[in-house]
Amino acid sequence: MNTQEIIIAGQSKNPLKVKRFGYGTMRLTGAGIWGEPANRPEALQILKQCIKNGINFIDTADYYGEDVTNRLIAEALYPYPAxxxxxxxxxxxxxxxxxxxxxxxPENLRSSIDNNLRTLKLEQVTLVHFRVIAGSDVPFKESMQAMFDMQKEGKILHVGVSNVSPGDLLTAMAMGNIATVENMYGHAQRTSIQLVHGGENMGGEEVLAMCEEHEIPLIPYFSLFQSMPRKDERIATIAKKHNASEAQVNLAWLLHHSPWILPIPGTSSLRHFEENLKATEIQLSEEDMAFLK
Incomplete structure (x- = not known):
């Protein structure tokens, strides 16, 4: 895998260095992100191939399945590489x-952290995103304070946020060190209103600019899921030029668009996993990027 590294929580006492191409496990579950995978041996093999190919950033959640991806990670990879x-x-x-x-x-978040520690067989979770989900009556600050409290207790090493507006991100950064941001972002989701939370535009570019300013990695989710149905002739043209698939060009665009983007494409297919990896070998020129702008 040909990719650079990125520093997570570089301003902290415990910075992390990872390859700038990770793997998201959500698609390893059954239909509807629920239950066991249709092909359990293949799911375990994908996780093992992550390590063999130098991927050292894996994204999960205990509500994938439920608990399915966490248990698969532990089964395939424990004891974990350092x-x-x-x-x-x-x-x-x-x-x-x-x-x-x-x-x-706060009691929900504490319960979830304890469950992640148990299912992942960890004494401390290295990085946890607080995910904003619409419909909550709990103030954002109250949830974030619970996250930072558990960080002080040693249950969490680094705190991140997910599905946040620019206003949410500013609030979180004022409360403590934010290691990473996981938001919807991709070639097709840069300027449109993606989600509405608190009446604010969740468009990606403003959040990306904030991440770049503060040297916070942006981890895009659904980058392929949202981009691929939206056929873009520019992507198709560059794909043909590089003898690549449109999915590979979408991933290559993320890697070239900003050094602070850490893609985590997910799949339940070993063949698709290997195709995604090849996106790291695509070298888009300045002319290519200007064309895709």
Whole structure:
């Protein structure tokens, strides 16, 4: 895998260095992000291939499955390589009907962290994103304070945020050190209103600019899921030029667009996983990037 490294929490006493191409586990679950994978051996093999290919950043959540991806990670990779960063998320939960609900009261977040520690077989979670989910009546500051409290207790090494508006990010940074931001972002999701939270535009460029200013890695989610259905002839043209797929060019664009972007494409297919890895070998020229602008 041909990719550079990125520093997480570079201003802290415990900075982390990871390859700037990770893996998101959400797609390892069954249909509807629920239950066991259709092909469990293949799911375990993908996780093992992450390590073999130099990927040392894996994104998960205990509400994927539920608990499915965490258990798969532990089964495939424990005891973990010393340089592996497992990033999880709290703030949400699933109902039996598979709907997504906020789970962000301080006692909820504490319960989720304890569950992640147990299922991942960890004594401390290296990086945790507090995920904002619409419909909550819990103030953002209250949830964030609970995260920083658990960091002080040693349950969490680094705190990040997910699905946040620019206003949320400013609030979080005023309360403590924010290591990473995980938001929807991609070639097709830069300027449009992605999600509405608190009446604010969740468009990606403003958040990316804030991340770059403060040297905070931006971890884009759904970058392929949202980009691929939106056919863009510019992407198709560059894909043909480089003898690559459109998915690979979307990932290569992320890597070239900003040194503070850490893509985490996910898939349940070993073949697609290997194709995604090849995106790190694509060298887009300045002319290519200007064309894709």
């Amino acid at each position: 340089d592996l960063v497992i990033c999880t998320k709290v703030g949400g939960a699933r109902r039996p009907d598979k709907s997504w609900i906020p789970f962000n009261r």
